Amino acid sequence: MILARVVGTVVATRKDPRLEGKKxxxxxxxxxxxxxxxxxxxxxDTVSAGVREKVLAVSGSSARMAEGCKDKPVDTAIVGIVDAxxxxxxx
Numbered sequence: 001m002i003l004a005r006v007v008g009t010v011v012a013t014r015k016d017p018r019l020e021g022k023k024x025x026x027x028x029x030x031x032x033x034x035x036x037x038x039x040x041x042x043x044x045d046t047v048s049a050g051v052r053e054k055v056l057a058v059s060g061s062s063a064r065m066a067e068g069c070k071d072k073p074v075d076t077a078i079v080g081i082v083d084a085x086x087x088x089x090x091x
Contacts, residue, residue: 001057002057005052006052019072022072027055028040034085043077044077046079054081059076
């Protein structure tokens, strides 16, 4: 799973027909304490996430198992909106 923050959207007027009607969001991976990690990821939104929200995303075959992504050309899918992250102080 990938912990990330939604930082933007992608609009593609021409795409694989199996992606029609799917919202594509740009994610910035983050550490559990909210610091930015390198890079960006484009993901299919399955949970109606919004810009600046923290989300959980999955990639690879797990993404193709997300709601509405079966048999679609999806490599990363948002599967949860994060309410809070808690770390064990001793870890």
